[in-house]
């Protein structure tokens with residue numbers, strides 16, 4: 001896997017624009033390419049390279065979700081109202097040191113019972129929308145994911161939901177400064193979440 | 198699903214000392230009980246239909262009208278706080294035709310309206326509204342007083358933890374918990390304000406039998422160094438050192454746990470809640486130290502120094518206080534469980550301490566925890582073995598340290614001084630007793 005693939009040219013497209021506005025076609029293409037390549041790194045189990053896509057101050061957060069009735073009140077349909085609040089129990093809430101430990105652990109293959117033999121996984125990333133933020137070097141990016149995961153001889157399970165990323169321009173490439181993963185299920189129908197979204 | 202167990206096999210639990218599903222000392226357990234549909238149905242009646250079951254914590258019901266939904270066995274229930282402040286538990290099933298009346302995990306409501314024909318129930322269970330009652334229920338009239346939501350037989354709490362049972366003849370909760378009570382005091386009653394549950398439980402499914410999970414939590418420290426070898430390597434945790442400091446406790450009633458035991462002879466200082474304190478900030482460490490004096494005053498000294506590492510309260514409550522979590526294991530058929538993992542903290546702890554303690558859990562435990570990830574597939578494979586025609590005829594061994602349990606007067610439980618399977622034997626003996634109808 002060549003990391004050059006993830007680079008954009010120094011003269012690459014601009015990440016600055018009116019906050020909230022969708023980026024232009026060239027920037028969107030860069031984002032799309034970045035996310036596709038990231039997905040391939042995960043599908044091909046290149047965890048070390050995947051980890052290198054995050055900034056030092058990154059956060060990777062997968063809130064828990066609950067079943068909630070909505071009222072007719074404006075705003076009451078908001079998905080966020082179903083998600084665990086910041087600091088409440090969740091599926092994952094990690095900074096770089098924790099993710100590094102996870103990836104380090106995956107190198108101890110001999111004893112990695114949760115993923116050896118490894119699960120087989122596909123990250124299908126769609127509906128990519130990128131918009132400018134109030135920071136000139138950051139884009140807010142949303143994407144949908146469908147992640148079928150199979151292990152042993154079993155038919156496996158599917159994870160799906162939405163990712164809300166902050167991508168930061170560093171040099172000629174992007175890095176992920178933050179990712180919030182909104183799962184669609186309130187119960188995780190899997191004995192273990194061993195992939196990343 | 199293949200199941201080779203017959204009525205005769207079930208009868209063998211009762212009738213014969215040979216070929217029993219569980220040997221008298223609990224050290225030999227028929228694999229069939231981990232997959233049989235017949236056994237499972239009997240468990241729903243004899244165990245989940247009769248035992249006190251954990252439902253959640255009072256702090257999840259902060260005001261009148263607060264409710265949450267959960268399960269007792271496979272029955273959906275609503276746990277609600279009425280206008281009088283009392284906590285009640287009802288089947289989440291309309292008295293008209295049985296539709297679910299409460300469709301959310303948690304919330305606040307004075308009434309629940311059934312989505313089918315809109316009968317309305319107060320949060321204390323009374324039927325307070327019947328649609329078109331005037332027009333269509335005049336003759337014959339409807340006896341609304343008899344058509345409330347079905348209440349469970351008994352509800353009680355200990356340290357705010359809510360329990361209920363479907364059995365009107367069940368002994369009181371504290372009696373059922375018996376020798377576990379002082380150990381629960383040492384976890385949940387260390388401070389005046391007690392503890393509170395943070396947010397909602399995290400839920401996940403594992404295709405395994407519920408007893409395989411509970412037996413693991415009761416006392417399977419044996420597997421840690423191997424099943425979780427990669428995590429231990431990553432966090433440089435010495436399994437041998439950990440095991441060397443462990444005792445196993447079996448509490449009458451099928452409860453059991455592993456513990457770190459430093460008898461209170463004054464020679465050893467002990468850590469608050471057995472925390473790996475280096476994992477926390479100085480502020481949090483200081484908080485934990487500062488609570489010790491209060492705990493000493495409130496809790497029996499010897500129980501405070503027998504710190505539960507991981508344990509099972511019969512039948513389906515598991516405790517992992519080091520990581521500030523307890524779990525409820527909901528059976529979903531003989532080959533499936535849904536785990537609900539709750540996070541708890543001292544109610545009166547400063548906010549930043551609460552947050553740090555609550556956040557400590559996720560990295561290691563839960564469906565994505567680097568420790569817990571490893572267990573699920575192994576437990577699933579045990580269930581699959583027990584589904585095989587030959588596999589279901591086999592037996593599982595719980596023989597480690599069999600017969601070495603001795604009664605510890607001060608702690609009020611059976612104990613082995615080192616690693617053993619005493620807690621699991623205790624769990625299966627109680628299972629067997631219950632399946633025989635409680636004799």
Ligand code: FES
Pocket residue numbers: 291292293294295296311312313314315316
């Ligand atoms: S089933 Fe509830 S009102 Fe008819």
Ligand SMILES: [Fe+2]
Pocket residue numbers: 420421424425568569572
């Ligand atoms: Fe384990």
